[in-house]
Amino acid sequence: MPNVRKLALTYILLLVLGLTLLVPASKQTESQGENSIEVTGYTWDHSTISVSIFPRENKSWWKPSYLNATLHGLAQWNDAIQEFAANHTEFSYLSGIRLVPTINHENVSGFDIYIGWIEECGNESTIGQSRATIKSQCVMRNNTVCLAAKAPSGHVMTEVDMQNIVVHELGHTLGLYHCSYSGDVLYSIVDYRAAVKQISSLDLYALSQTFEWMTNSTQFTSSSTCPQESNVTLPSSISYIHFTIAAENLPASTQNLIEYTIELFQCPEILVSIVVAVTLLAVLVILFKRRKKP
Numbered sequence: 317m318p319n320v321r322k323l324a325l326t327y328i329l330l331l332v333l334g335l336t337l338l339v340p341a342s343k344q345t346e347s348q349g350e351n352s353i354e355v356t357g358y359t360w361d362h363s364t365i366s367v368s369i370f371p372r373e374n375k376s377w378w379k380p381s382y383l384n385a386t387l388h389g390l391a392q393w394n395d396a397i398q399e400f401a402a403n404h405t406e407f408s409y410l411s412g413i414r415l416v417p418t419i420n421h422e423n424v425s426g427f428d429i430y431i432g433w434i435e436e437c438g439n440e441s442t443i444g445q446s447r448a449t450i451k452s453q454c455v456m457r458n459n460t461v462c463l464a465a466k467a468p469s470g471h472v473m474t475e476v477d478m479q480n481i482v483v484h485e486l487g488h489t490l491g492l493y494h495c496s497y498s499g500d501v502l503y504s505i506v507d508y509r510a511a512v513k514q515i516s517s518l519d520l521y522a523l524s525q526t527f528e529w530m531t532n533s534t535q536f537t538s539s540s541t542c543p544q545e546s547n548v549t550l551p552s553s554i555s556y557i558h559f560t561i562a563a564e565n566l567p568a569s570t571q572n573l574i575e576y577t578i579e580l581f582q583c584p585e586i587l588v589s590i591v592v593a594v595t596l597l598a599v600l601v602i603l604f605k606r607r608k609k610p
């Protein structure tokens with residue numbers, strides 16, 4: 317009965333494949349716990365936010381990958397905002413928010429956010445900084461982000477570090493402060509990692525609070541409500557998840573198969589599913605072989 321065997325084997329293979337695909341998907345949902353994020357109480361009075369990026373190509377410490385990291389970090393926010401707005405109809409107003417980058421080769425004015433670099437921040441352990449100027453009660457006039465190419469410890473920022481710092485600082489320019497969870501892009505300490513961090517549903521939910529005035533209008537007016545400086549936790553209807561980063565927004569240098577495989581094997585759920593699948597296969601092979609014998 318070779319056809320039955322073939323069918324059975326195909327079924328098992330599909331099951332194994334299903335198992336390995338299911339586990340990474342379920343890994344995305346992490347325990348919400350008491351993760352919270354602070355909201356600064358500042359917002360923008362419009363939803364298309366212009367970003368000036370001023371690369372320091374003439375400096376010896378400058379790396380061209382810093383520009384890629386910045387554009388990727390920006391795209392990461394735009395993508396996560398769209399995905400969250402599409403998944404939660406009550407926050408569909410967020411889909412109007414867009415960060416629009418322009419690369420400038422000199423100091424210019426007229427932008428909302430200015431991203432620039434220095435070799436090293438002189439004080440403390442700072443590697444990135446965002447400074448807002450306010451034009452009325454809670455509305456930002458502009459926000460200046462200063463990024464360091466080198467930490468006070470001497471660590472030189474890689475493309476991955478830079479993208480993580482950009483995503484973190486952009487969160488501040490959008491009215492978010494720090495998150496209590498170390499796995500979140502807005503955790504107060506930016507550590508040096510092998511991979512880029514993903515934006516979470518908590519970050520986006522906090523953004524929905526910052527831009528709540530957009531439920532009534534596309535322009536902040538005198539009758540719009542200011543966001544409240546507060547500590548935000550996710551409502552029970554929203555799980556803490558991370559938004560997958562589009563392949564084109566990942567640093568080219570880190571996305572090789574070996575690193576991805578190592579990361580997969582570091583996850584216990586995946587290891588268990590592989591062991592279960594291999595055991596199942598072994599048992600079946602033995603069973604088939606025994607039946608073959610006269």
Ligand SMILES: [Zn+2]
Pocket residue numbers: 484488493494503504
């Ligand atoms: Zn910060």
